[in-house]
Amino acid sequence: MPILRLLIEQYISFDGSKCVDTRKSDMSYKKKETYSPKITESLKKNYTSIIKSLGEDVKREGLLKTPERAAKAMQFLTHGYAQDPIKIMRKAVFKEDYNSMVLVKDIELYSLCEHHLLPFYGKVHIAYIPDGYIVGLSKLPRIVDVYARRLQVQERLTDQILECIETSLKPQGVAVIIEAAHMCMMMRGVEKQNSMTTTSAFTGVFREAETRNEFLRLIAKNN
Numbered sequence: 001m002p003i004l005r006l007l008i009e010q011y012i013s014f015d016g017s018k019c020v021d022t023r024k025s026d027m028s029y030k031k032k033e034t035y036s037p038k039i040t041e042s043l044k045k046n047y048t049s050i051i052k053s054l055g056e057d058v059k060r061e062g063l064l065k066t067p068e069r070a071a072k073a074m075q076f077l078t079h080g081y082a083q084d085p086i087k088i089m090r091k092a093v094f095k096e097d098y099n100s101m102v103l104v105k106d107i108e109l110y111s112l113c114e115h116h117l118l119p120f121y122g123k124v125h126i127a128y129i130p131d132g133y134i135v136g137l138s139k140l141p142r143i144v145d146v147y148a149r150r151l152q153v154q155e156r157l158t159d160q161i162l163e164c165i166e167t168s169l170k171p172q173g174v175a176v177i178i179e180a181a182h183m184c185m186m187m188r189g190v191e192k193q194n195s196m197t198t199t200s201a202f203t204g205v206f207r208e209a210e211t212r213n214e215f216l217r218l219i220a221k222n223n
Helices: 001-009 037-053 066-077 083-090 139-148 152-169 209-220
Strands: 091-095 102-113 119-131 134-136 174-184 195-200
Touching: 037 066, 083 139, 083 152, 091 195, 102 139, 102 174, 102 209, 119 139, 119 152, 119 209, 139 152, 152 174, 152 195, 174 209
Parallel strands: none
Antiparallel strands: 091 134, 102 119, 119 174, 174 195
């Protein structure tokens, strides 16, 4: 079974229902993350093979536990597959007459590029104008993390965040901007260390110049 399918179907993040407490494994951590033993073992074998293929000695002291560490790291970095962002949003939707802009900016973003499995990282700015309902503010960073903890491209990630808010709240409009640096451009290939990629998506009233410009002014303030 392909590793990615294993990650999606069997790894359940943080609830422990199909995972093993890391305190019981040979690599103990004080953190609360839990890992599927089946996926961990499968990934370990693959990482061992990769390290050998690179010409390294997997029995060298510094590499003895690297395959297991990498296996657990990959599970953590892709745990978004096991989470439903719509359900997360709908757990904290409240009826409210507020109808002005709600903005959460500078949300930290860490994800993996699906083309090279290298990180990209940056900031997400999200705004929406309610139409009878608001959502708990912490849920916006939460859905960013759910989608970011998958193999991604920045363009799709931008649209997924916007569509989740649109579907969950049915607001008057949503705006999402992501600014990110991509290690696949910085460490390899063109090696442009100072390059940044910006993507944006707008619905509803944010397609109108006045509302969109207000959003852009607010996220530019103090940056």
